[in-house]
Amino acid sequence: MKSRIKPSLAALVIVLAAFAGNAARAADTTPTSQPNPAVGTVAWVDEKIHDCQPTEAEKKFDKIGWLTDIRAARKLASETNRPLFLFTHDGRISTGRC
Amino acid sequence: MRAGPLSKDAVIDTLNHYFVSVYTSQEDYESAGRRPRDEIDAYNLIYHTALDEKRSCGSVSTYITAPNGKLLDSAVVSKAIEKDTLLNMLNATVEKLGTKPGDPVVKPHPQSAPPEAPEGALVLYLVARAAGTGPTTGGSWHEFPSENWIVLNKDRWTKLLPNAKISVGDTWPMDKESAAIFLFYFYPQTEDTKDIPKNRIDEQSLKATVVSIDGATVHARLEGAMKMKHNFYPGREDNNFVEASLIGYIEFNTVASKIISLKLVTEKATYAKTIFDVAVTSTP
Numbered sequence: 001m002k003s004r005i006k007p008s009l010a011a012l013v014i015v016l017a018a019f020a021g022n023a024a025r026a027a028d029t030t031p032t033s034q035p036n037p038a039v040g041t042v043a044w045v046d047e048k049i050h051d052c053q054p055t056e057a058e059k060k061f062d063k064i065g066w067l068t069d070i071r072a073a074r075k076l077a078s079e080t081n082r083p084l085f086l087f088t089h090d091g092r093i094s095t096g097r098c
Numbered sequence: 099m100r101a102g103p104l105s106k107d108a109v110i111d112t113l114n115h116y117f118v119s120v121y122t123s124q125e126d127y128e129s130a131g132r133r134p135r136d137e138i139d140a141y142n143l144i145y146h147t148a149l150d151e152k153r154s155c156g157s158v159s160t161y162i163t164a165p166n167g168k169l170l171d172s173a174v175v176s177k178a179i180e181k182d183t184l185l186n187m188l189n190a191t192v193e194k195l196g197t198k199p200g201d202p203v204v205k206p207h208p209q210s211a212p213p214e215a216p217e218g219a220l221v222l223y224l225v226a227r228a229a230g231t232g233p234t235t236g237g238s239w240h241e242f243p244s245e246n247w248i249v250l251n252k253d254r255w256t257k258l259l260p261n262a263k264i265s266v267g268d269t270w271p272m273d274k275e276s277a278a279i280f281l282f283y284f285y286p287q288t289e290d291t292k293d294i295p296k297n298r299i300d301e302q303s304l305k306a307t308v309v310s311i312d313g314a315t316v317h318a319r320l321e322g323a324m325k326m327k328h329n330f331y332p333g334r335e336d337n338n339f340v341e342a343s344l345i346g347y348i349e350f351n352t353v354a355s356k357i358i359s360l361k362l363v364t365e366k367a368t369y370a371k372t373i374f375d376v377a378v379t380s381t382p
Contacts, residue, residue, distance in 0.1 A: 041319055045346050048363040052225045052377035057233050058242040060105035064113050065204030066121055070140040073120035077165045080203050083191050085113055086144060086161040087121040089175075090291040093100050094209035095245040097290040 054096075061093070099158075099175055101233045101241035103184040112188045114202040117162075124157045125293065148172045160184060162191050170194070210245050212381055218252040220357055221381045228286040229373040239287045246283040248378075250276065255357060259350055264308050264316065272304040272320070284364065285328045285340050286374035292332050300339075301325040306348060314353040320346040320362055328369065342367035342376070 067073045070086065077084040091098030103109050113119045126132040127141050147169045148155035155161070158175040171187050178184045191197070215221050227243040230236055250258075257273035264270070281304070282297050304322035311317075322344040329336050346362030360380040367374050 041345065042347055045361050045363050048375060049361060049377040049379055052227045052243065052363070052375050054225065054243050054245070055232075057105075058101075058231075059208075060110065060233075061100045062208050063110050063206050064104065064119050065202035065206045066119050066209060067204055068121060069137060070120055070122065070144070071137055073118050074140060074163075074167055076203055077118040077163070078167075080118065080200070081165045082116060082118050082197060082200075082203065083165060083170065083195055084161075084163045084167075085117045085119045085188070086163070087099065087104070087119075087159075088124060088141070088145075088161070089099070089121065089158045090124050092123060092290075092293070093121060095247075096100075096210075096242050096287060097244045097246065097293075098100075 099160075099179060101236075102179045105233060106185065109185050109188065112185065112192070114206070115199040116192045116197045117188065118203055125291065143167075144169060160187070162187060164195060210247075213247050213249060215249045216251055220250040220252075220255040220360070222248040222250065222280055222360070222378050223381055224248060224280065224283050224376060224378045226283070226286050226374060226376045228369075229375075231287070239289065242287075244287045244290065248280045248283065250279055254279065256355065258348070258357070258360075259355075260306070264311075266308050266311055269305055269307045272306060272322075274302060274304075277304045277322075278302060280362075280378055281324055281326070284324065284326065284342055284367070284376045286369050286372050288328065288369075289331045295328060295332060298327040299324060300327060304344060309347075314351050315349060315358065316352060317349050318347065320344065320348060330370075338370040340367065340369045346378070 067076070073084050073086070076082075087093075089098060122141060127138050144161050144163065145155060148159075148161060151169065153169070153172045154174045154177055155172050156174045160173050160175070160178045161169065162171040163169050170191055173183060173187060178187075212221050212223070224246040225243050226245075228236070228240045231240045231243055233241050236242070254276045257276045260268070260270040278299055281299060281302060285295075285297070302322070302324045304320060304324075306318040306320050308316060308318045324340065324342050324344065326340040328338060328340055330338055343365040344362055345365045346360070348360045349358040350356060351358060357380060360378070362378045364374070364376045367376065
């Protein structure tokens with residue numbers, strides 16, 4: 001008896017689940033109001049903006065306490081009795097346009 | 099250098115705890131009027147001393163001076179990026195001078211920051227990222243993305259907005275000259291030693307379509323395309339073009355005549371054989 005009831009119950013559950021699933025999908029795709037086409041665009045654009053941003057690993061240069069004026073650096077080196085490190089380059093190392 | 103020695107923890111720690119660190123762009127020291135005379139003299143003193151002493155030096159170089167200004171060491175970039183060359187130079191200096199460690203004398207802070215802008219200006223932040231960009235994956239020119247800060251004065255950005263009453267579904271073309279100010283920087287990382295590259299926009303379209311209006315706030319979708327000539331190396335002609343389709347949105351207040359938000363990205367973009375993305379956002 002047990003063995004005969006089990007398959008029947010299982011089948012019922014499957015049928016109900018399938019029905020519920022179809023109903024849910026139908027609800028998802030049935031327009032209750034005109035969708036705002038901007039919603040998809042906004043999410044996509046925001047995600048792409050997020051993905052483009054410099055990562056922490058790409059910004060390690062910022063972890064150094066930099067000056068951008070040799071005169072100020074020389075003055076500070078003298079005042080703190082520290083050696084001065086100067087890096088000269090072409091373009092803009094700070095923005096990566098270099 | 100930025101993605102190499104200057105991103106290594108040991109170099110960062112040594113610079114912060116034992117040195118005063120300074121970087122300069124050659125463009126500022128070679129173009130008249132950009133830096134004060136005594137600042138240029140301060141650079142020339144270090145550079146010419148290195149030359150006179152037949153030390154390793156050039157336009158892209160590292161130099162170390164003692165606290166009294168005496169030049170102690172230098173290395174042109176091709177040498178400084180080799181293995182632990184820079185770290186060894188720093189450590190040798192510390193040992194020679196007996197420098198005691200201390201807190202950073204300059205607090206580390208973001209080096210790419212919004213520029214000062216006139217009252218009412220729109221400041222845009224642009225990031226350009228070629229496919230595969232990364233500190234360990236990108237290789238030359240693609241180790242980190244490029245950034246630009248772009249300022250549009252009020253008389254310029256107001257031309258991006260419609261000049262007549264609008265309704266949902268209406269479309270207007272964004273002012274070509276105003277949009278070109280930021281589209282000009284839609285190119286991936288290249289050899290980029292000039293603040294204003296010699297780009298030429300050959301084709302450009304950018305239109306806005308009103309999606310919703312909530313009181314005085316208008317939300318519009320942006321769509322466009324562009325084709326732009328951009329030489330990979332400044333001053334060296336090539337046949338490389340940017341071709342991109344664009345998508346984004348703008349929110350503005352019609353009563354306050356204010357752009358609340360402007361966001362624009364490349365939907366698809368290529369530069370020669372490089373696939374890349376650009377993202378532009380307005381800053382508060």
